[in-house]
Amino acid sequence: MKELKHLNKYFKKYWFKLLLGILITIIARVFSLIMPSYVNKSIQAIEQFMAKNISMDQAKEFLFQYILIIVGAAILSGLFTFLMRQTIINVSRYIEYDLKNEVFDHYQILNLNFYKKNRIGDLMNRISEDINQVRMYGGPAIMYGIQTLTLFVCLIPLMFIKAPTLAAYTLLPLPILSVLIYQISRIIHTRSTKVQEFLSTLSTFTQESFSGVAVIKAYSLEPKINAEIQDLAQEGKDTSMDLAKVNAWFFPLMILLIGISNIFVIYIGGKQYINGEITSIGIIAEFILYVNMLTWPVAVVGWLTSIVQRAEASQKRINEFLKVEPSIKNEVTQTTPIKGNIEFRNVTFTYEDTNITALDNISFKIDAGQTVAFLGKTGSGKSTILDMVARLYDATSGEVLIDGTPIQKLNLNSLRSAIGAVPQDAFLFSDTIENNIRFGDETATLEEIKEVAKKAVVHKNIEGFSKKYNTVLGERGITLSGGQKQRVSIARALLKNPRIYLFDDCLSAVDTETEEEILNNLKQLSEDKTTLIVSHRVSSAKNADKIIVLENGKIIQEGTHEELNNVDGYYKELYLSQLSEKE
Template sequence: MIRLFRHLKPYRLLIGLVIILVFLRSLSDLYLPSLMGDIVDKGVVRGDEPYILKIGGWMLLIAGIGAVCSIAASFYSSKVASSFGKNLRTKVFSHVESFSLNEFDQIGTASLITRTTNDINQVQQVLIMMLRMMVMAPLMCIGGIIMAVSRDAKLSLVLVVSLPVLFIAILLVQRKGIPLFKAMQKKLDKLNLVLRENLTGIRVIRSFNRIDYEKKRFEEANADLTQTAIKVNKIMATLMPVMMLIMNFSTIAIIWFGGIRIDHQNMQVGDLMAFIQYAMQIMFSLIMLSMMFIMIPRASVSAVRINEVLDIKPNIKDAENVQKATDKSGYIEFKNVTFSYPGAENPAISNISFKANPGKVTAIIGGTGSGKSTLISLIPRFYDVSSGEVLVDGVDVRSMSQEHLREKIGFVPQKAVLFTGTITDNISYGNEKATVEDVKHAAEIAQATEFISELKDGYDSVIAQGGTNVSGGQKQRLSIARALVRKPEIYIFDDSFSALDFKTDAKLRAELKKETGDSTVLIVAQRVSTVMDADQIIVLDQGKTAGIGTHKELMETCEVYREIVSSQLSEEEIA
């Protein structure tokens, strides 16, 4: 947690102000019992009314100053903690944005969400407590002991017995609580994971009638978290009654032995009253410390989890000396490229070599799991090759800055992803400088104009979260329009026509050919009809190149391609 608190440097002045305010408030609290003892001993006992009023006025003034300092300290400590939390969330989010897909898989989306929200909130809450109590609790404890001893040293022996008992109780509770707090955060991750899968997969769950199964799965994760939370809260709940019991017995002992000392004229009534208040201040300062002991273990667990995210060094980062391609045509070349996923026994693709030229359409086809999507993921550096080279405009993509590389690419993913906002917002996401005309032109090429015009608000129609209010085909067309509005040098379509009917598919490809005439186009597809007209078809089989050529050439030379064609087209269509 100390490592995270290094991010507090910008707030040093405010933290210093909070410490001064808390210090002043503590001094006022320590001074008040002494004044009260003087009122009783010198005012009430002697019947000196002016003295009572004078010291009473001082008490009101000091109490007022203490209250102002307390309010100001609470305000500024909250401000510091909130700003710290905001900046830490931004830092974690920015760092996560630089992760490759490997790093996302390493921690998991659900856990990343928990760490960015719940875990940072835990640290933020304990920071508020620490700013308010890190000065006050020790000062009140030490100051209270000094003041109590100054009033009556012998009576202070009661505290010598009670304080160690209190310390032992706090340590025992903390020792049992820390492991449970660690378990709670992991179980919260599990609950978030189940909830996220349930919400994102609701259509599949309903279609397979698995609602009861998912309810049971959620209830198990929820019950597991609840049981751990109850267990840890039971342990923590014992702390306060134990502390109050010790405090009350200490008060009884102070009054008992204090009464004997007053009877023997070794102590005055006012001193006993002040002593009781100082004893309570000492006890309450320990209660404050115990509250911190309750929150710090959980926050320290959260801090470790946050640091785990911040400590991850992205595998994919820009080279020290980045290169820029002098040629801006969009030429792509794979040279003996092999790639393996972390932990996989066999490479996903092996020894792939081909060239994709500007103004040409290169199609990639193959069976499920043949490595088609993996292959094109290497071009925008979603992953880095295990061996070989991927060149864009003659430069290895690992030598280019990621920003410069991706500026060249218009990517349409296999799973169409839309964002909350209007249709215009989603299309112009590909190019923030796009005009209204650019957006409409891209939608027209993508064959999206027809369904957009039927919507009540047209291009201002709102897309729900995840695009749940549009069909799969409409999502794909908007994703294609988003890539088109970018006007890149390279277009990558990762099975982006699968949800389109044959007529729309054919019209879209015909329009694409006109629009992308000077660009390099790569199309990953399952349907032969989508790739037949490509200038070059790459056939993949179990991660290896089975053939490269035109449709006509491959029908003569590639058995894998012939099998794919014969499985989809009739003999008349093949002829």
């Protein structure tokens, strides 16, 4: 159970509710023990009446009292059982809530490499299915464990006090039942782990299929995907059936061995009654009730083992991720104001997952308020520069400085709050257009949202929708065209009004006229802002204060549009090529 030690902090947090729940559980079980003895007394009262030892009125009086006690004890037991579930089961839900938040918060601080190495379906399965298995340990396992322990402690001594020989025969099959169920639980643990792992695979496959449905349809891959999902479904069925076959032994074994206990009670008890070793037939009825009260607790011993083993396996999978240390850490607690000066000093960066060196010993300076454009072929390192300014990655060697301070010595929240980023692959949430833009500033009014939408040249498009700004987008903004998604993302960044703008090829899906209009608006809005533009188009870069041309992670040209256009090189060739295309 070493992996489950992670939950001890939550047990400590909710110790009072747990302690109260345990106390209520004990009280509920004690009240449930009252009924069998008074059933015995009721039968004895009838026997005494039949033997003419008491009158009819006395027998009725005794039976009425015993029935009231039985009903009262049952009501109190039911009430305390309800309170037990309201305390212990609720605690398990609190633990589930806290653990999900802990895992999600940890997911958020992990660096991008983590998400490149792990599949989304697996991440989702660990925060849902695995945590649900752990919840069973934090609630039902404790509740039924205390119930079982209370019954064993109270009931077994009571049975031996009343009829030692009968008790010994009655309890004989129960340890066998417990051992068998324990062995079954071990097999269940192994097979349920396989089921959990399969669910991760299935979640990943379906998530990728739904996200890439446009590609699947475009390439007529439906038959191939259907065949793959059928294979997965078959594998899932086989895995689940292996588990179900073992689970099928659980209750039949329990019923069989409890039935044997009942036979022992009737046979041994009957012989003892005939031989005069027990004085009342009521003791037999009492013991039958005891056996049936022990049925579930004895079975629970194995079932609890299964719950704990499943929780252990699931918590181990959760801990694997919780133990992953984020490579990007916020080591500064106080806020740090950002002006917008950026400097790269001999920066080299190599991607951990591919071992590709994206930046190779580059250096440059950008003053606050400057607009700098980065051009170059695909894979030249342009986007990596923007990622490093936002500190999504740290340099392998060299230094990135913001306002003359190494980026690691800045408060990470202050840095990112001062940045408005528009990624190359515009991401929009499945929400209204208004809320997607308001993501840049949660306090913004609708008029402010419309104003930035106009600057991003997307206002007319939005007004053309039937629900306008209340139009709900599909997942990842699938309702909009590529150009519309990019412009909504630009509007979101403009609404944030940051100190630093990062535009990563965010006009690639718009026409040249719209691009020109957006760039003119951006120039007005970013006069005192530091703006970094990554583009493949000279038209997006020519008005920048400085243009940096990259190739294979190195700076090969640097200067203004006029300076670079007057010398032979990559920039002039690109400019002439795109100019001829435009003409």
